[in-house]
Amino acid sequence: xxxxxxxxxxxxxxxxxxxxxxxxSSRDNLIRVIAFGRLSLFxxxxxxxxxxxxxxxxxxxxxxDEPLRPFAEAADQRxxxxxxEVLAESPSLEGISEAARNKVSEAAPQLFGQLWSxxxxxxxxxxxxxxxxxxxxxxxxxxxxxxxxxxxxxxIQEQLEIKPGQxxxxxxxxxxxxxxxQVEAERVxxxxxxxxxxxxxxxxxxxxxxxxxxxxxRLQPVGLVVLWPRSRx
Numbered sequence: 001x002x003x004x005x006x007x008x009x010x011x012x013x014x015x016x017x018x019x020x021x022x023x024x025s026s027r028d029n030l031i032r033v034i035a036f037g038r039l040s041l042f043x044x045x046x047x048x049x050x051x052x053x054x055x056x057x058x059x060x061x062x063x064x065d066e067p068l069r070p071f072a073e074a075a076d077q078r079x080x081x082x083x084x085e086v087l088a089e090s091p092s093l094e095g096i097s098e099a100a101r102n103k104v105s106e107a108a109p110q111l112f113g114q115l116w117s118x119x120x121x122x123x124x125x126x127x128x129x130x131x132x133x134x135x136x137x138x139x140x141x142x143x144x145x146x147x148x149x150x151x152x153x154x155x156i157q158e159q160l161e162i163k164p165g166q167x168x169x170x171x172x173x174x175x176x177x178x179x180x181x182q183v184e185a186e187r188v189x190x191x192x193x194x195x196x197x198x199x200x201x202x203x204x205x206x207x208x209x210x211x212x213x214x215x216x217x218r219l220q221p222v223g224l225v226v227l228w229p230r231s232r233x
């Protein structure tokens with residue numbers, strides 16, 4: 001994601017609905033275009049829970065008036081792999097003719113517009129998957145927290161030697177008055193903690209689970225990458 005976004009920032013330009021567009025040289029014989037959107041999921045307090053790039057790739061035939069048709073999943077992944085390989089080589093615009101650059105610049109908004117609905121559909125699917133994962137994570141962490149709090153409660157009860165319906169009185173034999181006061185203060189503190197922990201067990205796991213609940217979803221246009229065959233110059 002960082003590599004792709006940095007590429008947009010260094011080579012991009014602004015348009016109406018398209019944030020950035022870049023053209024890079026590739027070894028492929030086909031002109032491939034990849035539209036990117038940024039999917040963000042937010043929880044309460046506008047906390048960002050999930051962030052990812054969503055992409056859709058297609059072949060661009062300059063002579064055709066037909067709308068772009070996204071690749072199937074395997075070909076789409078190959079287009080992304082090709083882009084990763086190209087970006088890893090730190091490509092420049094050298095070898096891409098000015099005519100090709102102008103052609104891409106003129107066509108970019110239309111190409112992006114044709115792919116955007118497919119990006120939205122892909123983002124919907126990704127958002128559902130991410131939301132499911134977030135909810136599962138919230139449940140797991142809430143259960144883990146409940147186990148921890150229960151263990152703490154049990155440990156305190158064991159120290160106080162409290163059983164249901166019964167409370168044992170501390171024995172202060174062989175203790176000085178200062179030591180007795182210290183023991184009594186510790187007992188009072190543990191008793192207060194025991195009372196507080198019951199409320200925590202009841203409320204905090206639900207609060208933790210709520211942190212992972214999605215309250216807002218946002219999809220923003222990021223940019224368009226055009227993989228231009230080196231053989232075409």
